[in-house]
Amino acid sequence: MKFELVVNGNPVLIEGNPMDRLLDALRDKLDLMGTKEGCGEGECGACTVLMNGEPVLSCLLPLIQCEAAEIETVEGVATGEASAFLERFVSDGGVQCGACTPGIIVTAWALLRDNPHPTRQEVQAALAGNLCRCTGYEGIHRALGRGAADE
Numbered sequence: 001m002k003f004e005l006v007v008n009g010n011p012v013l014i015e016g017n018p019m020d021r022l023l024d025a026l027r028d029k030l031d032l033m034g035t036k037e038g039c040g041e042g043e044c045g046a047c048t049v050l051m052n053g054e055p056v057l058s059c060l061l062p063l064i065q066c067e068a069a070e071i072e073t074v075e076g077v078a079t080g081e082a083s084a085f086l087e088r089f090v091s092d093g094g095v096q097c098g099a100c101t102p103g104i105i106v107t108a109w110a111l112l113r114d115n116p117h118p119t120r121q122e123v124q125a126a127l128a129g130n131l132c133r134c135t136g137y138e139g140i141h142r143a144l145g146r147g148a149a150d151e
């Protein structure tokens with residue numbers, strides 16, 4: 001079957017089976033390797049992408065549910081208006097091994113886009129499904145606490 005999606009602003013046609021995972025289609029068919037597989041079971045958030053603006057777990061999402069959806073991956077977020085936030089995310093210590101980083105970046109950006117100055121509690125709630133083994137979340141909170149704008 002063929003599935004029509006918009007990925008990072010570009011219309012794409014993906015050939016595959018209805019139950020193929022969006023995660024695999026992004027990585028193997030569109031060469032968008034920024035989206036990572038962690039647990040593969042919906043537990044870690046590493047594979048998070050945005051679907052119609054909302055964070056979703058691409059390891060659990062079959063292509064059949066993505067027809068006509070707008071998908072944003074970390075590559076799309078990184079080349080858009082989030083670039084200043086991303087620089088701060090790195091300089092504030094939000095990244096160590098990087099395994100969780102693409103999922104956290106897209107989840108954080110979905111929050112900041114709607115709510116440019118979230119409280120610590122709002123950040124914690126938004127990132128509740130994104131596990132990070134390395135940073136203790138302090139650098140991540142520092143970067144998000146400074147908001148979405150280029151400050």
Ligand code: FES
Binds near residue numbers: 058
């Ligand atoms: S790889 Fe999808 S939630 Fe862990």
Ligand code: FES
Binds near residue numbers: 098134
């Ligand atoms: S930076 Fe290593 S898991 Fe988050």
